[in-house]
Amino acid sequence: MPDWTEHVIWWHVYPLGFVGADTTGVDRAPTHRLRMLEPWLDYLLELGANGLALGPVFTSRTHGYDTTDYFEVDPRLGDTADLEHLISECHRRGIKVMLDGVFNHVGRDFGPLVTALADPAAPENALFRRTPAGELLAFEGHDALVTLNHDNPAVAELVTAVLTHWLDLGADAWRLDAAYAIPATFWAGVLPGVRERHPEVYVMGEVLHGDYAGFVAASGVDTVTQYELWQAIWHGIAERNFFELDWALTRHTAFLGAFVPYTFVGNHDVSRLASQIPDARHHAHALVLLLTLGGTPAIYYGDERGLRAVKEQRAGGDDAIRPAYPATPADLPPGDQDPIGAATFVLHQELIGLRRRHPWLHRATSRPLDLTNTxxxxxxxxxxxxxxxxxxxxxxxxxxxxxxxxxxxxxxxxxxxxxxxxxxxxxxxx
Incomplete structure (x- = not known):
């Protein structure tokens, strides 16, 4: 793992939502919205973070996870020059940048897929998986998402080219979306070539459950998402059952012997922490755990202000947890109008500051000294x-x-x- 990851704390932003772009696919008018993030970089630093983890920024049809062109910035966000400018402004401030790569599946408007659907004999057909009946394989039942054929060397060449292209343009890290759905051997074949050209790259794979350490070892990624700990933190606190958390921390300590997990208490795919834990007096407890336990922590935008929102299983059900932010930090409500937001921000600053004074926490393990339900x-x-x-x-x-x-x-x-x-x-x- 690159040395710089010991000191990085990510502020995770879902760009299409943050800048208020339409994610239904109706309004795709080209707009240079990506530059709207620039006024928030000093806010990121004020929070205490020093990494910007961006959700999807590449051309897609709707929500960003249905990629249609890996080599172009989504026109709703701007163009390549806008992304390069944002990366440059981040680096000028000492901020690392992580991009989000969706390499398990593509959207229906993906160029090679359009070609394959128009001509069953086209070589592009080999890029996609099909069911035994010959139909395109949808990712987890989502017909708009078509699964790539990771057994095809051409897919590995494409992914390698994408990863390298944006690292060449200044990105520091990659999040691999749905990495759990792709054979670990695929990543083991792709990542060495990427690292040869960019040895300082940090690669994080999205893995929901299972053998985290085994996946890291077999795939060659630096880390994976620690969903087990996320679940145990919010659920154990909400249910007043610290035994659940203690069990998860036993496993977390074992993981730290093999790799440093990517830790979080909120992200773009789950209900807000403040909505998961009914008793507001206990929200701080989750943040204390995030910032004192071993791992590479990430703060999901809005959590630093105590926002509430619930993810719903329906079309548009993610919108509430992926909100638009004001044009600049100066447009946020003042503390007397938003006391919870102001106090939550200060608490984040205090705990991030404590972690910065104890950088050894990055790889620290834990053990219980006293344990009851509450x-x-x-x-x-x-x-x-x-x-x-x-x-x-x-x-x-x-x-x-x-x-x-x-x-x-x-x-x-x-x-x-x-x-x-x-x-x-x-x-x-x-």
Whole structure:
């Protein structure tokens, strides 16, 4: 894994939603909206992040995950010059840039697919998978998404060319969408050639569940999405069941022995954290975990302001979790009009600042010191340094033996045995 990843914290943005572009496919008028992200780069830095993880920016028919041209920026966002300008402005500020590549499937308007559908004898037909009945294979039942044939060397050549092309133009990292649906051997064949040309590239694969470490080893990606931890954090807190979280952290510690997971408490595919956890007093607990546990953390835009939204299983059901942002940070409501948003932003700053002062947390593992359904005290350590994190979901104070460590963040009272974290509170000691 590239050395720079030890210090990166991503701010994850879904561009088409962020800039208010139409994602239904009705309005595809060319507009240079990608430059609307530029005023937000200093906001990203103010938050404490230093990486911009972009959702799809390549030409697609609707939501970005139905790619129709891998080598062109979607006209609803602008053109290649706009993306190059954004990358340049990021690099000028010390911000890394991650692009989102959808290589499991393509949209129905993908050029070679149009050719294949027009001529059954065309060589382009070999680029796509088909069912035993000869029909194009749809990805997870979505007829608009046609699965590529990853057994065909021409597909590997295409993906290699795409990855390399945008790295040549300045990108630093790639997210591989639906990487779990593609054979690990495919990535093992593609990535060495990409790394030979760009040895500092960071490659993250979207994997939902299963043998994370095995996939990393077999595919050659640097990391995968830690969905197990995401699930355990929000669900364990919402249900007041820290035993669920502790089980996930046992597995997380094992993963850290093999690779550093990509960690998050929200993204473009799931309901907002603030909507997943009914008790608002416990939202901070999830963020504390994200920023004190080992991993490469990502903050999904809007979560830093405590936005609420629920993903729905219907057409347009993702729109609420992929909202438009104002033209500039100055257009955000002031703190007295948006106290939750302002306070949540400050909390992010505080916890990101703490993580920056303890960069060893990137590879740190954890172990429980005290565990009940509503109380969790854990040690986070790299074998040399340590923090103690205490989380309380209960109605009574939680006693934590802190071995003389001082409080670094959160709220706690000093008691003879260590510290007492108030009801529904949290604290970090070191």
């Amino acid at each position: 109380g969790y005290v854990l040690e986070v350590t790299d074998g040399i340094h340590r923090l103690i994190v205490a989380l309380n979901l209960g109605d009574e104070a939680l006693s934590a033996a802190t071995d003389g460590a001082r409080r670094l963040a959160g709220t706690a009272d000093t008691i003879p045995t260590g510290h007492a974290v108030p009801a529904h509170g949290w604290a970090i000691f070191g």
